[in-house]
Amino acid sequence: MRIAVTGSIATDHLMTFPGRIADQLLADRLDHVSLSFLVDTLEIRDGGVAANIAYGLACLGHRPLLVGAVGVDFHPYGQRLAERGVDVSAVHISTTRHTARFLCTTDPDGNQIASFYPGAMTEASAIDLAGVVRDHGGVDLVHIGADDPSAMLGHTRACRAHGLRFIADPSQQLARLDGEEIRELVDGADHLFTNEYEHGLLLAKTGWTRADVLKRVGTWVTTLGEKGSRIERADDPTLDIPAVPEATVADPTGVGDAFRAGYLASLTMGQNAVACARAGSALAALALSSVGTQTYTASPSRLRDLLTAAYNADVPAVTDQP
Template sequence: MRIAVTGSVATDHLMTFPGRISEQLLADKLDRISLSFLVDTLDIRDGGVAANIVYGLARLGHRPLLVAAVGADFHEYGRRLAGLGVDTSAVRVSETRHTARFLCTTDPDGNQLASFYAGAMAEAPDIDIAGVLDARGGADLVLIGADAPAAMLRHTRACRSLGIPYAADPAQQLARLEGAEIRELADGATLLFTNEYEHELLLRKTGWKHAEVLRRVGTWITTLAEKGSRIERAGEPAVDVPAVPTEAIADPTGVGDAFRAGYLASLAAGRDAVHCAQTGSVMASLALSAVGTQTYTPEPAHVRDLHRAVYATGLDAAPGTAARPAEGTPLR
């Protein structure tokens, strides 16, 4: 199964604040916030939602296609991803802009303050994904991740026009997108990914009722942090999938991307939605125990064993290799 992943590629600057961010916010001064945090650590890591997802997929034995816009400074980053098995041939390299930057401060409670500089991502709308896929033999699924809004819309329209199943994963861009844009992204998606906050924000900004979203998408997967995830489909009861316990929480950044990589890896292996979400939770737990979004090192056998230990499903093969549909097998 061929998976293409679109979205941001960035360099993450991850900082830790020893106090609690919430304690620095004054209820009667929220209209005039002026805060500076003296942080204890700074880690500079490779990141970006699309790159994080293809990293996880490659670690599980897949060869995902990365479709994104980057700067000339992406050379070493791209070489590392390619070495892991990611197809970087569709990456657009800007002649004038740097690769995007993500700056994030996290406190001991997992609260975060973040800023994102788009950089070369501003050129993502210039990518013709129809041409990209045609030149590379097509794709069975395209994940449309957080990116320049115009690029997200262009990719969605292309998938819809070509009849290619796609996963809508607007993530942080829900705050930027207008209701009509979100409706266009979600309507007809085979998969819709959100976290718990984004779930409610999507409903508010689209004006859709919960049942209406379910009528318009194939499967809605909502991650619920330490509570796991929820799978919803029209006409079926919601299914809650528990999280994998994690003893040491090092960094929550990129955990949702790891979940998506695990989910898609199991989907490509022909597994049902519950198994996919369970594998996503295994990957999320591994990512949560590492600082940075591409520093955890999941191996298919280890993911299989952890999945078996937590969920007792008795798997007989790793997520990246079991019962894989032939290339071109449709998802619907």
């Protein structure tokens, strides 16, 4: 099964603050916040949700088609992805803008304050997804991740118009999108991904109930951090899948993207939701133990070993590769 992964492609500037971010926020001064954090470390890494997911899929033996917009500075980054096994031939390269930048400060509790400069990502709406799919011999599944909002809507419309199975994953862009836009992105999705906060935000902004959402999507996957993940389907009992226990914590940035890569890798092999969520949790644990979103190492055999140790169960394949 071939997956097209759409969304942001960015350079991450990751910083660590030794104190607690929450301690710096004064309840009676939140209407006038003026803070500067003296950080201990700075790591500059490859990132962006689409690229992170594509990287994880490639680690597990897949060859995902990456679809997004970048700047003229992308060549070294793109070369690294291509060497890993990501197909970058569909990436749109801007002639005037730099690749997007993500700047994030993390404290020891895993709390984060971040800013995102879109740069070339603002040109993602110019990408003709249907044309990309046609020119690359077709795809079986399209993951629509956080991107320029008009691009997300355009990709979703293209999937519906051409009968392409798609996954809705608006994540960080839920804060930017209005209720009507979110409803359009979600309706008819094979899967919907959110984290726990986004789960509630999506309901609040759409005006839908949980039951309303489950009438419109095949499977709703909610990541719950150290508590694992939750699988919801209409007319089925809710499934809570525990995270990999005792995972080493180095940097939480990109862990959700790794979960999605592991989940999708298992999904392409026809596995059930429990197996998919476990694979997602295992790859997320590997990402959590590394600083940066594309610095962890993984392989099908390593993932199998981790799954066996964590869940003490038969482990389905996540790829045709050994």
